[in-house]
Amino acid sequence: MTADQMSTEFQIGYDFITNFEAPGVNEREVSFFLTQAQEEIVHSVYRSDKEVEFNKKVLDILKTTNDATTFTAGPYPNSFWTDLPADLLFVINDRIKMTSSASHFFPSTVFDDVKVKPVDDDYYNDNRKNPFKKPDFELAWRLDYAEDDTGYKRKHVYVIEANQVLTTAYIHYYRKPEPIIVQDSNYVAGDGAIDGEDFSDYTAASLDSELDSLVHRAIVERAVKLAYAALQNEKGFQLSSALEQGK
Numbered sequence: 001m002t003a004d005q006m007s008t009e010f011q012i013g014y015d016f017i018t019n020f021e022a023p024g025v026n027e028r029e030v031s032f033f034l035t036q037a038q039e040e041i042v043h044s045v046y047r048s049d050k051e052v053e054f055n056k057k058v059l060d061i062l063k064t065t066n067d068a069t070t071f072t073a074g075p076y077p078n079s080f081w082t083d084l085p086a087d088l089l090f091v092i093n094d095r096i097k098m099t100s101s102a103s104h105f106f107p108s109t110v111f112d113d114v115k116v117k118p119v120d121d122d123y124y125n126d127n128r129k130n131p132f133k134k135p136d137f138e139l140a141w142r143l144d145y146a147e148d149d150t151g152y153k154r155k156h157v158y159v160i161e162a163n164q165v166l167t168t169a170y171i172h173y174y175r176k177p178e179p180i181i182v183q184d185s186n187y188v189a190g191d192g193a194i195d196g197e198d199f200s201d202y203t204a205a206s207l208d209s210e211l212d213s214l215v216h217r218a219i220v221e222r223a224v225k226l227a228y229a230a231l232q233n234e235k236g237f238q239l240s241s242a243l244e245q246g247k
């Protein structure tokens with residue numbers, strides 16, 4: 001389905017579920033609901049136990065890679081921080097490249113395609129001194145973090161073999177899908193954006209869902225439910241405000 005077709009089905013479903021008694025939903029609002037629904041569908045499919053072939057059809061278009069080469073000292077001995085791409089949803093797998101320092105006796109050595117094991121803080125603390133489990137020349141650990149001092153950022157911390165320097169992290173991941181934007185000739189510059197896509201750029205053409213058509217109708221159905229939930233929340237807020245004013 002195109003974004004315009006999705007909008008049409010959304011309006012039909014929304015009118016039905018609200019019994020034709022709710023205020024109308026404009027194209028900008030429909031775009032927000034469709035985009036949110038699309039991302040929720042991706043989360044559901046990623047975590048589902050459906051057939052592998054179905055999941056591949058839905059998610060494969062979102063596969064991408066990022067070669068991180070900028071690192072800062074991490075919070076653990078011989079660990080390194082790196083920021084993750086803003087569009088990252090789920091990590092599929094990652095590998096690293098590390099380099100040893102040259103000495104009078106040994107040249108610098110590059111260890112490429114080193115496996116990465118995702119761990120948590122408990123695992124780190126339980127095994128950081130275990131010679132059979134701690135990082136070595138064939139294995140690194142990865143911990144996931146987030147910080148919001150200067151805006152929310154997701155980060156990886158890589159813990160590697162002592163006396164090595166991390167030079168590259170090859171991250172394979174599923175990215176966020178592009179938003180769904182229904183065109184409207186009335187969009188203006190002040191209408192804002194979704195995930196970096198300005199509404200004012202879509203006065204003559206829509207931005208369709210890039211996901212497989214297998215899930216298009218599920219996106220519309222989820223969007224209708226999200227809109228209905230938002231309507232109910234608004235009614236609850238209005239009722240609460242009226243009751244407060246009547247006290």
